[in-house]
Amino acid sequence: MPLVELRKRVTVVEEIFHEGGPVAKVPYRRAAIFAVIKNPFAGRYVETIVGFSEDLKPLGLEMANALIAALGGDPRVIEGYGKGAIVGAAGEIEHGALWHAPGGYAMREALGGAMAIVPSAKKVAGLGARLDVPITHINASYVRSHFDAIEIGLADAPRADEMLLALAMTTGPRVHNRAGGLEASQIKGLDGLR
Amino acid sequence: MKAKIRKLLTFVEETRREMDRAVEPPTRRAAAVAVIENPFAGRYVEDLSALIDIGEELGALLAARAVAALGIEGARVESYGKAAAVGENGELEHAAAILHPKLGAPVRKALGKGAALIPSSKKRGGPGVALDVPLGHKDAAFVRSHFDGMEVRVADAPRANEIMVAVAVTDSGRPHPRVGGLTKNEVKGVDGLR
Numbered sequence: 001m002p003l004v005e006l007r008k009r010v011t012v013v014e015e016i017f018h019e020g021g022p023v024a025k026v027p028y029r030r031a032a033i034f035a036v037i038k039n040p041f042a043g044r045y046v047e048t049i050v051g052f053s054e055d056l057k058p059l060g061l062e063m064a065n066a067l068i069a070a071l072g073g074d075p076r077v078i079e080g081y082g083k084g085a086i087v088g089a090a091g092e093i094e095h096g097a098l099w100h101a102p103g104g105y106a107m108r109e110a111l112g113g114a115m116a117i118v119p120s121a122k123k124v125a126g127l128g129a130r131l132d133v134p135i136t137h138i139n140a141s142y143v144r145s146h147f148d149a150i151e152i153g154l155a156d157a158p159r160a161d162e163m164l165l166a167l168a169m170t171t172g173p174r175v176h177n178r179a180g181g182l183e184a185s186q187i188k189g190l191d192g193l194r
Numbered sequence: 195m196k197a198k199i200r201k202l203l204t205f206v207e208e209t210r211r212e213m214d215r216a217v218e219p220p221t222r223r224a225a226a227v228a229v230i231e232n233p234f235a236g237r238y239v240e241d242l243s244a245l246i247d248i249g250e251e252l253g254a255l256l257a258a259r260a261v262a263a264l265g266i267e268g269a270r271v272e273s274y275g276k277a278a279a280v281g282e283n284g285e286l287e288h289a290a291a292i293l294h295p296k297l298g299a300p301v302r303k304a305l306g307k308g309a310a311l312i313p314s315s316k317k318r319g320g321p322g323v324a325l326d327v328p329l330g331h332k333d334a335a336f337v338r339s340h341f342d343g344m345e346v347r348v349a350d351a352p353r354a355n356e357i358m359v360a361v362a363v364t365d366s367g368r369p370h371p372r373v374g375g376l377t378k379n380e381v382k383g384v385d386g387l388r
Contacts, residue, residue: 045213094370097338121313122343130324131326134314134315144295147314149317151317174290179242179294
């Protein structure tokens with residue numbers, strides 16, 4: 001299987017103090033990291049691609065750890081996560097799907113065993129495309145206060161033969177969360193859902 | 195109708211070839227979008243129950259329109275997702291109020307089932323903002339062939355005092371799924387995960 005050729009890595013950290021309501025005691029932080037890599041399958045149909053998922057594992061772990069570092073270095077403050085991919089125009093949506101396993105496992109490992117499925121989105125698009133990476137609580141998908149998303153993208157990526165692979169993490173509930181539902185304090189933590 | 199609707203849109207994407215290979219049968223996904231007035235634009239309102247009720251009626255309306263656009267029975271829908279973009283004078287929590295408390299039940303009713311969490315994303319943005327609606331299998335979130343996303347945008351929405359709400363459904367997964375994982379034939383459909 002081909003090596004992972006990295007062209008760029010970008011980290012974005014948002015610190016949210018308020019959204020028109022009371023100022024949060026501790027700002028809510030939402031961060032993403034994404035790598036722009038060469039798509040080894042661009043321009044042609046390749047049947048067997050799943051091995052590239054394995055090749056992406058070290059990159060995934062490195063990105064997960066770098067993202068935690070960008071949020072201060074303590075994995076215990078991370079409460080939400082998500083992942084996504086933008087595939088350049090000479091690629092196929094299935095190439096983006098290769099990110100599901102390495103991206104998800106990397107974050108679980110770096111966070112010490114998160115239980116919830118990692119929500120995701122992906123698309124095929126051109127330079128400057130933006131992607132909304134969905135975010136949910138790391139241990140219980142139904143925690144309503146933690147449903148969120150972060151928009152990512154880069155002016156010069158993905159080129160036609162590239163892929164942009166993203167991970168996202170947050171440090172808590174939305175800043176003025178008051179839409180009810182399951183709360184983080186009520187998590188049973190058995191099934192990854194509640 | 196509690197929601198003051200300015201526009202309703204329906205998008206259908208049918209993919210017949212991917213990487214120059216025929217997709218048989220074609221994969222199809224549909225999104226129904228409502229552009230509504232944000233009753234809380236421009237001020238901080240603590241009680242969001244009016245938006246929560248709007249979410250319930252939009253769930254029924256948009257699910258029915260999206261399923262109708264595919265021309266199939268609700269029970270034949272394979273994956274789904276939801277998303278909202280709040281205009282400039284609104285708050286992220288307004289999107290949460292529409293999406294999370296009550297929108298899901300009428301969507302599931304339209305489909306007959308839906309054991310899995312409905313994946314979601316949200317953002318604030320200006321007219322023409324791209325909204326990526328994450329997609330996941332409706333009865334088992336871990337079905338890897340059905341992890342996907344659908345971009346929708348409306349050139350003139352959301353205006354500052356509006357909210358754009360989308361529900362997406364499919365009759366299929368990605369065009370040429372081959373990254374392994376749980377398949378739709380293995381779905382138990384009990385816990386919403388597998």
